[in-house]
Amino acid sequence: MATPGPTYVPQEILLSGAQELIHHRSPHMEEVMKEVNERLPVLFGTTQEVFIMLSSGTGAMEAAVANCFQEKDKVLVVSNGYFGERFADIARVYGIETVEIVSPWGTSVDMHDIEKAYYENLDVKGILVVYSETSTGVTNNVEEIGKFFRDKNVLVVVDAISGLLSHDFQMDAWGVDVALAASHKGFMMPPGLAFAAISKKAWLRLEHINPKTYYFSFKRFKKFYPMSPSSPGVSLIFALRTSIEMLMREGIESCYQRHQMIAEATQKGLEALGFELFVADSKRRSNTVTTAIAPPGLDTSRLIKILSSQYGMTITGGQGEFKGKMLRVGHIGSVDSLDLFTVFGAIELALTDMGLAFTKGSSAAAIQPIMQRGASGVEIIST
Amino acid sequence: MATPGPTYVPQEILLSGAQELIHHRSPHMEEVMKEVNERLPVLFGTTQEVFIMLSSGTGAMEAAVANCFQEKDKVLVVSNGYFGERFADIARVYGIETVEIVSPWGTSVDMHDIEKAYYENLDVKGILVVYSETSTGVTNNVEEIGKFFRDKNVLVVVDAISGLLSHDFQMDAWGVDVALAASHKGFMMPPGLAFAAISKKAWLRLEHINPKTYYFSFKRFKKFYPMSPSSPGVSLIFALRTSIEMLMREGIESCYQRHQMIAEATQKGLEALGFELFVADSKRRSNTVTTAIAPPGLDTSRLIKILSSQYGMTITGGQGEFKGKMLRVGHIGSVDSLDLFTVFGAIELALTDMGLAFTKGSSAAAIQPIMQRGASGVEIIST
Incomplete structure (x- = not known):
């Protein structure tokens, strides 16, 4: 399998996912969740909490959109591939107005186009951007984008689903507000878990929003952290623990x-x-x-x-x-x-x-x- | 583990989930999905398609609510336990008006209370009911409820998450419109997959609704069926195939x-x-x-x-x-x-x-x- 995810899963990870199950509200599970939650932020370059969702990467994209924005909000969307287009589709489902910054497939978004779009739409509440577009093989310069919007009232939401762990990614240093990832990419795992790291700046906004989702509500995730608000993917979390161990071993x-x-x-x-x-x-x-x-x-x-x-x-x-x-x-x-x-x-x-x-x-x-x-x-x- | 889910997972199922992964858009995966999709409806007592979601049971509950109803719709909710209350909470997130039919914990809902609530609210679009309430150990009489609403413009949405396979359940014969289930209950699997079976009557309504969800959109599931609209839980679907085999073996x-x-x-x-x-x-x-x-x-x-x-x-x-x-x-x-x-x-x-x-x-x-x-x-x- 030489595809941009799902990827080959090492036997060590597969087998740890085949361990006998434990109850998701047991003290044993609490230990596992604490260990995993302590180590996950390092992979995102953040000191913030990282939530573990039971969904595909698309679910994580939806979670970010539903939690950070409200109907009639306006957002910029970087569109230079299939997943950028999906971000815009999801935003529209929530009645969010999208201003798409389109660059030809195979090119990275130009920072000047982003600045221009921003100054023409000073009321935008966020920007949605894909770090590594697997449909085109391009990365967008998330570092530059994050640093530009850091001191503005704009949340930088990054689909780092395939970009994390295969590229340098520094959520805090770059000013990224929501970073999304999924298990079947750099984590070398089967599909099933998705991740969302959320900045302090984002939380200031999130606190005032009643998200139009229950399952993906970040507020519910925060309430139950480090445990899960509904049944977590226990076997996948066992696999995740092994994945993180392997990643730490390599560095x-x-x-x-x-x-x-x-x-x-x-x-x-x-x-x-x-x-x-x-x-x-x-x-x-x-x-x-x-x-x-x-x-x-x-x-x-x-x-x-x-x-x-x-x-x-x-x-x-x-x-x-x-x-x-x-x-x-x-x-x-x-x-x-x-x-x-x-x-x-x-x-x-x-x-x-x-x-x-x-x-x-x-x-x-x-x-x-x-x-x-x-x-x-x-x-x-x-x- | 003697809890109402997660349950003990037989080794045969655990190990089939630890098989080497295949690409989720490959011909091999298509075979697996076809086999699983052909056999799943029997377990629900239906001839309709059953969608496989990558989520917990709560995600399936949200999917049903988001796809079947719209903002300002009114629904009846049977409330005699924790999960009935959750159904109502989810409906309210979507701006749906809920009429709760409350019975004391430990009792089943009385059909007269349902009939009364219906005749007082003839504009209701649906009824949300939990088949087996694990919080109280009660089952609601879904057969009676389904048959009562069968010829009315009301969709009967049943959380059969813990009820399926541990109780008789006949979706088509009983007039159930949406039946929900999850992998870590009667399927003897790890948590991670959720299921939704949808009646013809429900589809007539669904076609005219633009659901306020992308990840859980039943229309998207139908479009990609028998494949998945986004990355499916491949390892869990391997486990599901074995689970179904074991269930068929037992009968x-x-x-x-x-x-x-x-x-x-x-x-x-x-x-x-x-x-x-x-x-x-x-x-x-x-x-x-x-x-x-x-x-x-x-x-x-x-x-x-x-x-x-x-x-x-x-x-x-x-x-x-x-x-x-x-x-x-x-x-x-x-x-x-x-x-x-x-x-x-x-x-x-x-x-x-x-x-x-x-x-x-x-x-x-x-x-x-x-x-x-x-x-x-x-x-x-x-x-």
């Missing part, structure tokens, strides 16, 4: 540097096979997923089908207008640099099956210097 | 007859120890949990503490005014009649620790005739 910084190295190697491998990287700005390429446009005459839908049926490898393709033209190679979670040899080996075999001409072994050759050098600008990390 | 009818027998035996055991059954009407006692008031001088909070610390047994007590006075012995899911000897053995040991006088072995003696006879009015079931 958060090592973790995202490993992701960066693997992303850079993937880029080189795809270029060696004649693909054109979809994200021109090398600084804004996602460490979660590498997107690339196939050389003329290569149907990526067919390639993906052969990879799956002949080699048992799941790689995703482009969505919408990029269907058949784009390849999206995921590398998030429990990915080792050596795994890339498998991924590119399978791709080369499939290209040969398709009768395409290329130099065999060229991708395997292209990824090696990066592995030996490490991610750009950082020390070599042994994974 | 649905055998399953709830087993629950009934165990409930009746629990009642006898508690009575033998001087407890007074909280639910006077023997026909309306829950097969999920048996509630009983302790004899004078027995502090159930202390009993529960000793059971947990000395004997590792989790049994819950009364909530609210019944704290310290009530015992709630759960027997749902993967419970065998022999398990009751363990439960009552531990209770007797703890009572001795507390220095209370009673005839040792009296509860073990009282439960045996029921086990040998089987549930009242049914054949003996070998489990």
Whole structure:
């Protein structure tokens, strides 16, 4: 599985999720929740509480929107991919007016466009932005956005679902107000848990809002913290405890540097096979997923089908207008640099099956210097 | 663990949840979802589709409310326990007017009260009712309620979260419009999945409503069916497949007859120890949990503490005014009649620790005739 989530789940995590269950209101569960809740904020770069929801990442996006804003509020939405569009869709369900800042797919939002939109809409109550857009392989500059709005009456809500742990993320230092994450991404877990970290600035607003949701009400989460307001995903929380242990063992910084190295190697491998990287700005390429446009005459839908049926490898393709033209190679979670040899080996075999001409072994050759050098600008990390 | 959910999870289910993950949009996952979706309706007594949500049971309750009703709609809410009250709370979050039909805790709602409330409020759009109230150990007569409203413009929304599989439940035959369930009850699974089955009559209403929720929108679920609109709980769905297999192996009818027998035996055991059954009407006692008031001088909070610390047994007590006075012995899911000897053995040991006088072995003696006879009015079931 080389997709931008769900990811490969290490056996250590799978098995800890298969432990005998305990009651979710027992003293034993309280210990587990306390331990997990103490360690989670570090991963978000915050000293604030992180709530654990039983839902997919979409549920977390809805929770943030429903808790931070009210009907008829106006928000800015950064729209340069599928998940940015989803953020806007969710806001509209709640009767929130959206001002979309659209940039072409494959580009990062321009800070000037955000400033312009803000000064034209001084009554906005928030900005919704996706950190790493898995649909396009782009990251938005959340650090710059957070710092710009820090002293303004605007809440910065960040979908860091696939961005967390694969990129540096400093909620407090950057001025992010609500940071969202999900278990089946950098946490290397099965899907099922979603996370929300909430800043002090956000709480000042939240206290005066009666959210139009019961299940996702942050006020209810706060009331029951560190326990859960309704039945928590006990088995998934066992798995989470192991996931956090593994992440701490590696170190958060090592973790995202490993992701960066693997992303850079993937880029080189795809270029060696004649693909054109979809994200021109090398600084804004996602460490979660590498997107690339196939050389003329290569149907990526067919390639993906052969990879799956002949080699048992799941790689995703482009969505919408990029269907058949784009390849999206995921590398998030429990990915080792050596795994890339498998991924590119399978791709080369499939290209040969398709009768395409290329130099065999060229991708395997292209990824090696990066592995030996490490991610750009950082020390070599042994994974 | 002898609580009304979470329940003991058989190893067969735990381990199937620890299988290597597959991508949630893969052909393999499609097969799994189709198989699960084909078999689920049988458990609900319906031919309609059953949606699988990634949430706790509370999420399912919210989903039903948000999809079936709109702001300013009026609904009847049966209120004779904690979960009925929660239904009303959720409705109010959505700006829905609630007419509560209150009966004392420990009693089932009286059909005359429902009819009266309906004829006084002919503009109601629905009725929200809990099938098995785990807070009080009572079942409401959902069959009678469903049949009364079947030909009226009122949707019957049933929280069957703990009632399904431990009691007979016939959604279509009874005229239930929305039936809700959750994985950590009769399904013998870890918490994490919730279910909603929706009648044709309900769909006629739902089609004209823009629900104020994105994550829980039944329209989105229908659009993606049998797949999930957002990342599903893949590992939990693996577990669900095994759970359904086990339930089919036992047979649905055998399953709830087993629950009934165990409930009746629990009642006898508690009575033998001087407890007074909280639910006077023997026909309306829950097969999920048996509630009983302790004899004078027995502090159930202390009993529960000793059971947990000395004997590792989790049994819950009364909530609210019944704290310290009530015992709630759960027997749902993967419970065998022999398990009751363990439960009552531990209770007797703890009572001795507390220095209370009673005839040792009296509860073990009282439960045996029921086990040998089987549930009242049914054949003996070998489990």
